[in-house]
Amino acid sequence: MTSRPVPSAVPGPRPDGDQPVPGVRLGLPATGSGSVPGWGRRVLGLVVDWALATLIGRAFLQDALGPQFAPLLVFWLMHVLLVSTIGMTIGHAVAGTAVRRLDRPVPVGLGRGLLRGVLVVLVVPAVVWDADRRxxxxKAAGTVVVRR
Incomplete structure (x- = not known):
């Protein structure tokens, strides 16, 4: 009797040793425009967005909300408004990425943008990801970050 590997829900190397290409099983290209970006682009976009939110929040809202909550509120508002309407934040634009729906090529929309924005500011959902870097x-919003 030979043993067979048990499929795993945990991302990682496949039993044959090949690494799965993020996004390919979602129907996205392996490289180039429309493919799933690497972590460097994603971190760059986040840093740019957080820096802008901090500058704006501290300049205009710090007295009303305090230094902790003003940047967070601005970050959330930027995320919801920009991703819902144009599919990217300023940080996404700088990093060459965008957020798109998986089910069809239309704007993310306000409902999905709100859900995604709330979960992003909670942080934990944003740091738990799958083999497709989603x-x-x-996953909750039915979106994916892709290269532009």
Whole structure:
């Protein structure tokens, strides 16, 4: 009797040793425009967005909300408004990425943008991801971050 590997729900190397290409099983290209970006682009976009939110929040809302909550509120508003309407934040634009729906090529929309934005600011869903580099916030909203 020979043993067979048990499929795993945990992302990682396949039993044959090949690494799965993120996004290919979702119907996205392996490289180039429309493919899933690497972590460097994603972190760059996040840093740019957080820096802008911090500058704006501290300049205009710090007295009303405090130094902790003003940047968070601005970050959330930027995320919801920009991703819902144009599919990217300023950080996404700088990093060469965008957020798109998986089911059809239309704008993310306000409902999905709100859900995704709330989960992003909670942080935990954004740091739990699958083999396609989709965080829980993307899975819940039916979205994926792609290269532009």
């Amino acid at each position: 965080g829980l916030h993307d």
